[in-house]
Amino acid sequence: MEAWQQHIIEAIAAAGIRQVAYVPDAGHTPVIQACEADPAIEATVLTTEEEGIALLAGAWLGGQRGCLLMQSSGVGNCINMLALAKAGGFPLPMLVTMRGEWAEFNGWQVPMGRATTPALEAIGVMVHRAERAEEVADAVSGAFDLAFHGELPVAVLLAQRLTGRKRW
Amino acid sequence: MTGLDRRDAVAALLAERGDLLVVTGLGSPAYDACAAGDHPRTYYLWAAMGGAVPMGLGLALARPEDPVLVLTGDGELLMGLGALATAGAKRPANLSIVVLDNRRYGETGMQESHTARGIDLVGVADACRFAWTQRVSTMDDVHALAPRLQARSGLGLALLEVQADDPPRVLPTRDGHWLKRRMREALGVA
Incomplete structure (x- = not known):
């Protein structure tokens, strides 16, 4: 596990997050494993990322904090549901791991990667970005504060330079 | 016209709702729930088509001691069909889904949906490991279903075969923030 991934796990625990919804991504793997193994966290695997927006709205109605893990391709699946x-x-x-940028092998990932920030901003989601490992803890904990206290959607984009070169 | 009267059926399901928490899909099921009586433990969707089941799932996971009902229509459920698999993977005992199946997209002009063309939503729920499923076509069965929704007796889905009519609209508030605060206050988590 990389240090920045450990920092995300620690930030989730420190924020009192009880539900974590995800569509898997390689960069999120240790975080997903930690959440699945933690008896204090209800981890839910989704068939599509938009389910997570409604799931975590339901969690909040019931008094629980949640966060959503996905890769940038999943942002495109979320847009209409973000109205909720x-x-x-x-x-x-x-928490969005980026595809379609630095060292991307698969050109099919590029269109949605390039559209991720403008699409989120167009629907009204605040977007923060972490390029380096030492930025992650602050970016994620700050996004949690903003989301839970401001009661609004906030995305943290985890840059491909951070998540690393994919081996094929 | 064959099928249940949707207003009568929903009124019967919610008449003695106890601690039931309700999430409605957008459109006619929201009007049906509102016509049965607005309640602090009801959250109405006005968009987010396909979101009713996952929203109910998140609420059910957060509140295992409270029964949760998702009240939605065939079209809304069809847009988020994968959520039945997500719910089936978690299997919360306190989540029930009632589908008011009029085989139409009522809000947009009563165009035929997939259930009018032979798609079996009860069969989908069975394949998604639901603990119980039921097809309901009489008011006797509706009355028998009502206590089951409060029993927390396993992940369930009941499909109500309702008339393809368009009863007068009874509109709940569209203030989603207020509905959220109202339910959180009712649950003591505000």
Whole structure:
């Protein structure tokens, strides 16, 4: 596990997050494993990322904090469902591992990677970005604070330079 | 016209709702729930089509001691069909789904949905490991279903075969923030 991944696990625990919803990504693997193994956290694997927006709105209705893990391709699956987080004022921290940028092998990942920030901003989600490992803890804990206290959706994009070169 | 009267059926399901928490899909099921009586433990969706089941799932996981009902229509469920697999993978005992199946997209002009073309949503729920499923076509069965929704007796889905009609709209508030605060206050988590 990389240090920045450990920092995400620690930030999730420190924020009192009880539900973690995810569509798997290689960069999130240790975080997903830690959440699945933690009896204090209900981890839910999704068939598509948009389910997570509604799932975590339901969690908040019931008094629990949640966060959503996905890769950038999943952002495209979320756009219409984000109306729920906006219209209902639901906290929604989204941790997004980027594809389609530095050292990308698969050109099919590039269109959604390039559209990730503009699409999120167009629907009204605040976007933060971490390029280096030492930025991750602060970016993630800050996004949690903003989401839970401001009751709004916030995305943290974890850059491909951070998550590393994919081996084929 | 064959099938249950949707307003009568929903009124019967919610008449003695106890601690039931309700999430409705957008459109007619929201109007049906509102017509049965607005309640602090009801959250109405006005968009987010396909979101009712996952929202109910997140609520059920957060509140294992409370029964949760997702009240939605065939079209809304079809847009988020994968959520039945997500719910089936978690299997919370306190989550029930009632599908008001009129085989139409009511909000947009009563166009035929997939259930009018032979798609079996009860069969999908069975394949997704639901603990119980039921097809309901009489008011006697509706009355028998009502206590089951409060029993926390396993992940369930009941499909109500309702008339393809368009009863007068009874509109709940569209203030999603207020509905959220109202339910959180009712649950003591605000």
